[in-house]
Amino acid sequence: MNNETTYKSDPNPLDALFASARQGQPNLMDDSFTKLLVNSLPKTSLAAQKETVKKGLSFDLIGAIIGLLMAYLFIDRTSLVSSFVGLIPESIVISPLLFISAIGVIGLSSVVAWWMVEDNSL
Amino acid sequence: MKRQDLTTLEEAQLVELAVSKNDQLAFAELVNRHQSNLRYSLRQLTDWNEALADDLAQDTFIQAFKELAKFRQQAKFSSWLYRIGYNVFLQHVRKKALDTQSLDENPLLSNQIEQGPDHDEESEVHQKVAKLLATLEPERRSVLHLFLHRQNTHQEISDIMGVPLGTVKTHINRGRVVLQDGLQEWRG
Numbered sequence: 497m498n499n500e501t502t503y504k505s506d507p508n509p510l511d512a513l514f515a516s517a518r519q520g521q522p523n524l525m526d527d528s529f530t531k532l533l534v535n536s537l538p539k540t541s542l543a544a545q546k547e548t549v550k551k552g553l554s555f556d557l558i559g560a561i562i563g564l565l566m567a568y569l570f571i572d573r574t575s576l577v578s579s580f581v582g583l584i585p586e587s588i589v590i591s592p593l594l595f596i597s598a599i600g601v602i603g604l605s606s607v608v609a610w611w612m613v614e615d616n617s618l
Numbered sequence: 619m620k621r622q623d624l625t626t627l628e629e630a631q632l633v634e635l636a637v638s639k640n641d642q643l644a645f646a647e648l649v650n651r652h653q654s655n656l657r658y659s660l661r662q663l664t665d666w667n668e669a670l671a672d673d674l675a676q677d678t679f680i681q682a683f684k685e686l687a688k689f690r691q692q693a694k695f696s697s698w699l700y701r702i703g704y705n706v707f708l709q710h711v712r713k714k715a716l717d718t719q720s721l722d723e724n725p726l727l728s729n730q731i732e733q734g735p736d737h738d739e740e741s742e743v744h745q746k747v748a749k750l751l752a753t754l755e756p757e758r759r760s761v762l763h764l765f766l767h768r769q770n771t772h773q774e775i776s777d778i779m780g781v782p783l784g785t786v787k788t789h790i791n792r793g794r795v796v797l798q799d800g801l802q803e804w805r806g
Contacts, residue, residue: 510798514766517747524654529672533679534646
């Protein structure tokens, strides 16, 4: 075998093996590879996509600013705040059993989430 | 611009055309220039799995096209492309847990190297190099490929792969020992 002879005679067989592979590297010219690739390219590059997103965002931003302005002018902020405050309960009673159950559920969820991340399921 | 005209352009001009005018033909020309080397490298990294290597090369070029605007012209396009390719390969390894067992741990792999596949002599060398590299873990495999095959310097490898210089040197020193042992077993 020619290639084997080449690297067997070299003082460092590993370098000679790689040199042999390098010198004999095939030219993988394949038009179908390029054609297939060009067909599967996204229609626009990331730069063009970002430009589109920017345009969309500017419209969203204008809408949001108009909305906020109208809310500022037409909504009674004092009553809005007091009604939110009214939603907050004055006291919360948690029984020991409920507390332990809540801790258990949170702990179990954490273990499951950790396991899924480690297992590459997420 | 016609495809024939594109073949005369510098890489920087092709990148500029592909980014500013979204010229897919310009990008196709870049693909034509680099696909052979990239596909060969990925074959070396995937234990000469041609179909898988081509899939990874496709993913690499698609990602490169999407990120082309980020390419800094002072860097070599091939280095930038290889960096994307290496990351695509690594993502695949993480997903599919490619076989990275050492020769000691996997006598079957050792036998495969000794026997070699049923192909002509020239392709046999490439496949045996790929089988040898497959005995290394993916990061070390890539370092050794870049060093021994592509003949990149330590600093270039560090830049391409985004790993510290010291890590590159360690990979090369330890990887060479494993490859030498594997080669000795192969040669009997």
